[in-house]
Amino acid sequence: MPAPPDSDAVATAALPSASIALFGGWAEWRLHVGGALLLLSLLFGVVGSQIHVLSSFAYHIGxxxxxxxxxxxxxxxxxxxxxxxxxxxxxxxxxxxxxxASLDGANVFGFAAIAVVVGLFSERATRRLAAVADALFDSAAEEARGAILSRVEPATLAVGTDTIRIVLHGERLATVEAVQVGDERIEDVEATPVSVSFTLPDTQRQTAGDYQITAILEDGSSTNVKTLRVG
Structure with a gap:
């Protein structure tokens, strides 16, 4: 039974292409749509930039x-x-x-026009690319960072305070499954992307001291530590 055709080869073969005779027909260069548009973008980028160069040259000479x-x-x-x-x-x-511009290669003039504008306004195009890079890398850094606590509300309680709900504010807290208060783990929590709330146990409410609080996520990792003062 013959092996199934390679999908990448089939996709490449399906792309429209053109043949260009080189050296009087001694060689042939087959150019697919993707390569043609790439070359087109290069050439028309040069054209746009050359318009700017000639305009600047004429202005300063004049x-x-x-x-x-x-x-x-x-x-x-x-x-x-x-x-x-x-x-x-x-x-x-x-x-x-x-x-x-259509990415299937149908709108050739669309890509040519974009390349001309990019070449003509290179500084603006560079700033646009910088904005894309900032968004791309900031997004990647955001995903790489884990959940973080920013503050505890309230941050201070009087000893013997009646049953009270503590709220931890922060970022990326939706997957929090428990909270560690001192040596006690509390699993009855309500988590949202920006907050985690829980009821402070009687032991901590009745005993003065500074309690270290951290949120524990589903994957077992934990956030930074915040302090709740009772007293």
Missing amino acids: RRTFDNSWRWWYVIRPLVGGLLGVGVYALARAGLVATT
């Missing part, structure tokens, strides 16, 4: 303010625009940047 020390900026800037065009295209394919 006003007699051209500074020769900036000559390398005029050389390198189109390359930066092209690379930014490629970067934005890659982010769009990954779904990290919203665009109006």
Whole structure:
């Protein structure tokens, strides 16, 4: 029985492609839609950046303010625009940047227009990419951090206070299953993403002292420690 075809190979073969004859037909370059759009983004990013370069050059020549020390900026800037065009295209394919261009390759002019704008306004495009990076890495850091307690309410009680509900405020507390107060574990808790509430046992209410409180999560990990003062 023949082996089933490789899914990646089938997907690649299904992509529309074009053949380009090189060296008078001695070689052939087959370019798929993805590669064509990548090359398109590079070229039109250069075009957009070149528009900015020529406009800047004409402006400074006309006003007699051209500074020769900036000559390398005029050389390198189109390359930066092209690379930014490629970067934005890659982010769009990954779904990290919203665009109006069709990702199936049908809207070729859409990607060309985006690349031109990215090259023309490279500084703004760079700031946009920085914002995407901030959102991406901040989100990853947020997920990496565990639950945390920020404060206890109330933080101080008088000895012998009647039965009272203690509320722990914090972040990512939805999976808290118990609270440790001193040496006593309390499992009758109500947890939300930003708070955990429980009833303070009689032992702690009747005995003066500083009690260390920590919340225990379903995976067995615990939060930072907060202090409740009775007395």
